[in-house]
Amino acid sequence: MGEVRLESIARECRVQILRMLAHAGSGHPGGSLSVIDILASLFFGRLKFDPTRPDWPERDRVVLSKGHAVPALYAVLARAGYFPDNQLVTLRKLGSPLQGHPDRTALPGIEAATGSLGQGLSISLGLALGLKLASSKSRVYCILGDGEVQEGQVWEAAMSAPKLGQPEHALDNLVVILDYNKIQLDNFVKKVLDIEPITAKWQSFGWPVLEIDGHDVAQITKALDQAEATSGGPTFIVAHTVKGKGVSFMENDPEWHGRAPKPAEAIKAIREVLGVAESGWENYLKTDSATRAIVDELSALEKK
Amino acid sequence: MPAKASRAAFGEVLLDLGARDERIVTLDADLSKSTMTVGFAKKYPQRAFNLGIAESNVIGVGAGLALTGRIPFACSFACFIVGRFETIRISVAYTNANLKIVGTHSGVAIGEDGYSQMGVEDIACIRSLPNIGIIQPADELETKQVIAYAVEHQGPLYLRLTRQNLEPVCPPEYRFQYGRWLTLRRGHDVTLIGTGGPLFNCLEAARRLQTDGISAEVINAACIKPLDEEMLVQSAGKTGHVVTVEDHSVAGGLGGAVAEFLGEVLPTPIKRLGVRTFGESGDPKGLYSKHGLDPAGIADSVKKFLNR
Numbered sequence: 365m366g367e368v369r370l371e372s373i374a375r376e377c378r379v380q381i382l383r384m385l386a387h388a389g390s391g392h393p394g395g396s397l398s399v400i401d402i403l404a405s406l407f408f409g410r411l412k413f414d415p416t417r418p419d420w421p422e423r424d425r426v427v428l429s430k431g432h433a434v435p436a437l438y439a440v441l442a443r444a445g446y447f448p449d450n451q452l453v454t455l456r457k458l459g460s461p462l463q464g465h466p467d468r469t470a471l472p473g474i475e476a477a478t479g480s481l482g483q484g485l486s487i488s489l490g491l492a493l494g495l496k497l498a499s500s501k502s503r504v505y506c507i508l509g510d511g512e513v514q515e516g517q518v519w520e521a522a523m524s525a526p527k528l529g530q531p532e533h534a535l536d537n538l539v540v541i542l543d544y545n546k547i548q549l550d551n552f553v554k555k556v557l558d559i560e561p562i563t564a565k566w567q568s569f570g571w572p573v574l575e576i577d578g579h580d581v582a583q584i585t586k587a588l589d590q591a592e593a594t595s596g597g598p599t600f601i602v603a604h605t606v607k608g609k610g611v612s613f614m615e616n617d618p619e620w621h622g623r624a625p626k627p628a629e630a631i632k633a634i635r636e637v638l639g640v641a642e643s644g645w646e647n648y649l650k651t652d653s654a655t656r657a658i659v660d661e662l663s664a665l666e667k668k
Numbered sequence: 669m670p671a672k673a674s675r676a677a678f679g680e681v682l683l684d685l686g687a688r689d690e691r692i693v694t695l696d697a698d699l700s701k702s703t704m705t706v707g708f709a710k711k712y713p714q715r716a717f718n719l720g721i722a723e724s725n726v727i728g729v730g731a732g733l734a735l736t737g738r739i740p741f742a743c744s745f746a747c748f749i750v751g752r753f754e755t756i757r758i759s760v761a762y763t764n765a766n767l768k769i770v771g772t773h774s775g776v777a778i779g780e781d782g783y784s785q786m787g788v789e790d791i792a793c794i795r796s797l798p799n800i801g802i803i804q805p806a807d808e809l810e811t812k813q814v815i816a817y818a819v820e821h822q823g824p825l826y827l828r829l830t831r832q833n834l835e836p837v838c839p840p841e842y843r844f845q846y847g848r849w850l851t852l853r854r855g856h857d858v859t860l861i862g863t864g865g866p867l868f869n870c871l872e873a874a875r876r877l878q879t880d881g882i883s884a885e886v887i888n889a890a891c892i893k894p895l896d897e898e899m900l901v902q903s904a905g906k907t908g909h910v911v912t913v914e915d916h917s918v919a920g921g922l923g924g925a926v927a928e929f930l931g932e933v934l935p936t937p938i939k940r941l942g943v944r945t946f947g948e949s950g951d952p953k954g955l956y957s958k959h960g961l962d963p964a965g966i967a968d969s970v971k972k973f974l975n976r
Contacts, residue, residue, distance in 0.1 A: 421737075468763050476735065477762040480754055486725045487759055490732015490740075493717075497693075498736060517755065520722035524729075528717065 366409060370581040374404040377439035378610050378637040380452055383658050384435055386630035387665060388456040391464065394620040396436040398545035398578070398605040399428075399507060403440045405584040406505055415445035418472035424502050425475045425491050429484020430509030430543060431465040432622070437474075438462055446473040453661075482515025484508070488538060489525050492598070496533035503537045503592070511548030514557050519569075526570035526597045538598035539591045540571075543578060545607035549621050563602055571600040578603025610637045627666035631659055669808055671833035674864075675772040677811035678829055679704025682741070685819055686712050692819060693733060695719060695726045695742045702831075703743035703772045724752040731765035739766065739819055746771030746787025746828060753793050760824050761797040768818045769794075772829040774804070775915030776947040776955045777865050779832070783947040787828075792920025794826045795893050801846070802893040804828040804864040807836045810890055813844040821846065828864060828892075830915075832952050835868040837888060849896035851903075855885035858970055859903040862913040863889045863922050866941075866961040870913050873966035880967075882976060892922050895929055904936045911939045911970055915961060918942040939973040941966060 377400050385391045403426070407413070411424040428437050435455065442449050447461075454460035461470040465479025475491070478484045488506035495502050512518065529535055542562070550556050559565075563573045572594060576583040584603070591599035607621070608614030611633040614625075625633055638655065640648045649656045686692050686708055693715040694705040700718055709716030719726050723744050730742035742749065749771050750756065760767050774787045794802055803818070803825060805811040811829070818825050837852060849861075853874050862870035867888055874884040885903055889896070904910050910930065912923035923940030930936045943959055956962045960969055 476731070476765075477758050480758040483724075483728055483755055483759045486728020486755070487732040487735070487763075489725070490729040490734070491736055492732070493729065494733040494736025494738050497715075497733075497738065500736075517722075517724040517728065520719075520725035521728065524719050524722065524725055528719070528729075532714075 367581050370405055370409055373408050373443060374401045374581070375637060377404055377436065377443060379634050379655065379658065380439040380442065380449065381435045382625060382630045382633045382637070383662065384438065384452040384455040385624040386627045386662055387453040389624055390456060391435055391624045392432040392622050393614060393625060394547060394607040395430060395433040395509060395543065395545060397609045397611065397614065398607050399430070399433045399543045400436045400439070401579045401581060402507065402541055402543065402584055402603055403436050405581050405588070407440045407444050409585055410588055412502065413444065415473070418446065422500065422502055425504045427475050427478065427484045427488045427491070427504065427506045428466060429478050429506055430481065430512050431479025434466050434479070437466065441473045481509065481512040482517040485518055485521040485540060488540070489521055489528055489535065492535040492538040493529050493533060495537055496529055496535065503539065506538070506540045508540060508542050510542060510544045510546065510553050510559060511556070513542070513559050513562070522566065522569045522571070534596050535598045536595045539588065539601065540598060541601045541603055543605055544602055545605040547607040547616070547618050547621060551618050566600045571598060573600045573602060575602045575604065578605035579609055612636055627662040631662050634659065669836045671835045672808040673831060673833050674805050674808070674811040674829040675704045675831060677808040678770065678815055679707050681812040681815045682708045683711055685816060686715065689739065689819060691737060691739045693717065693738050693740045695730050695740055697721050697723045697726045697744045697748065699744050702745070703770065705741070705743050723748050724755045727752055727755045727769070728759045730767045731759040731763055734765040734767045739768065741768045741770050743770040743772065745773040745785060746790040747785065750787060750790035750793050756794070757797060761799045764799050765824060766822060767824050768827060769824065770827045770829060773831045774828045775830065775865055776943055776959060777830060777832045777915055777952040779952040779955060780949050782949040786947040788917050788943045788947060790828065791892055791916050791922065792924065795920060795925060800824040800826055801891070802826045802828065803891055805890050806864055806867040806888050807834045807838055809836060809840070809842060810838050810844055814890065817844055817846060830865050832865065834865065837867050837871060844890065847891050847894045847896060849891065849899045850888040851885065851899070852888050853884070853886040855883035855907065857883045857907055858909040858911060858974060859885045859887060859907045860911050860913060860966070860970070861887045861889050861922065861926060863892060865915040866913045866956065869956065869961060869963045869966055872963035873970065876963060876967045877970055880971065880976070882970065882974065884970065889922055892925060895925055897929060900926065900929065901934050904930055904934055908936060909974060910936050911941060911973060913941045913961065913966055916942050918944055939969060941969055
């Protein structure tokens with residue numbers, strides 16, 4: 365039951381990701397679609413938060429270190445009630461708090477500025493340590509990109525995390541999730557600079573590592589349970605994902621790392637995400653007024 | 669008060685402040701014996717974190733700690749910590765994390781270790797970032813006040829400290845104020861604006877200039893960002909000649925800041941004294957002499973600048 369709900373929320377968020385990127389005319393669909401099942405599982409199956417009090421000290425923290433996937437975070441934050449859905453279409457527009465990469469000072473709900481890759485894990489260590497020092501029960505979730513772990517700072521943080529705060533403030537409140545979609549901007553990760561053997565690397569730095577299918581909410585939930593039950597240090601989860609997951613023409617194509625869909629492409633992508641055949645699309649839209657409104661809005665954008 | 673390095677004053681005052689404020693923590697990158705946080709680490713082992721030789725991680729962990737309400741001092745040599753500029757830019761300044769970044773061993777006056785250990789571009793880098801202030805105290809008294817102030821200040825700060833001993837320059841009754849400078853000596857022919865290490869030499873140069881009939885005003889510019897614009901306009905307007913003196917590159921340091929501001933507001937002839945090359949190994953006094961930051965060098969530059 366919980367899984368069906370999470371899958372349904374993730375589907376809605378995929379629609380919003382495609383919608384906002386088409387309106388923005390630029391951005392990163394591939395990595396947003398690969399990480400959304402993880403984010404949806406966190407926000408709607410796990411996290412303590414209160415959208416009316418974004419700075420509530422007892423909240424859990426999510427640091428999206430791969431900040432270019434922020435459309436996925438915006439979709440989740442809007443769904444969680446941090447701001448209204450209609451603000452999503454202001455993504456990347458002048459004056460919008462929905463910056464192209466996360467800006468903590470602009471949008472409540474963003475825990476740290478990220479997107480300059482390699483920095484989010486260190487911040488997450490600091491958050492986790494600070495919470496431990498304050499005897500807080502709050503937890504910290506850091507999401508890394510696969511290309512991102514080519515950055516040296518990630519390994520400075522990886523080396524220190526299992527030792528930091530030991531023994532009384534060990535960072536067992538920290539979970540790091542690798543969105544391993546196998547593609548970075550220029551090409552396949554394997555072709556640019558292979559990060560394998562990634563599990564062995566993190567294990568050798570002292571981390572327990574779990575490997576899961578990052579689109580299977582049951583597996584995500586189970587891994588998060590397991591991490592939460594682990595004491596004495598942080599946990600690393602390798603989430604195998606598909607770049608552009610849910611949209612046939614985006615999946616596994618480096619081209620869609622950093623290119624926004626045109627409105628017509630976004631409409632087609634939304635149809636695919638919702639699992640509707642082309643022949644049944646018009647009839648479907650008669651039954652789903654929310655999607656109808658999004659599609660109408662995109663059609664109008666196409667004509668501009 | 670005897671001469672004391674600002675890093676030593678920092679280490680001492682941190683012990684007192686740490687007793688009063690549980691939120692204070694220190695972060696180091698294997699240089700705690702040099703940054704002088706080692707005393708704090710001994711007294712408060714639960715609140716001192718040595719993260720190894722990994723300055724980017726030190727800055728990022730500090731930012732995260734600050735976001736949970738701690739008041740972290742992230743410490744290393746000025747060149748190493750500010751060298752991780754991109755992490756300061758995003759994790760600290762743009763995030764607006766309440767982190768205090770401490771760069772010790774600033775300037776060529778570290779001496780024998782040579783250029784790779786000298787922070788002479790750190791002010792220029794940090795000065796280009798919004799949100800973050802820059803303070804460089806000039807003696808023990810001022811350092812202790814600046815560190816106490818930094819604990820209260822909301823927002824990121826860069827604190828620039830010295831390896832070498834500093835002679836006292838501030839009067840005992842002095843109270844540091846953020847964004848305010850201190851006039852150490854009044855004069856009417858030229859304004860000498862010094863910061864940190866060479867400030868004592870500015871006072872000595874002013875005494876020598878007096879014997880040559882030149883009346884030099886000497887200002888202690890501890891706060892480099894923001895500048896004390898009011899005092900700057902007032903003094904530059906009075907003397908019509910400004911000389912900046914710093915143990916830092918002349919590009920983008922205090923001199924750069926003063927020149928940029930006056931250029932827009934009150935165009936005034938300016939001479940920037942500071943470092944114009946890479947540094948090198950040598951004794952600190954010899955290096956100050958070579959870079960024209962000793963009393964004789966400062967006095968000579970002022971006379972040439974004034975055509976006297």
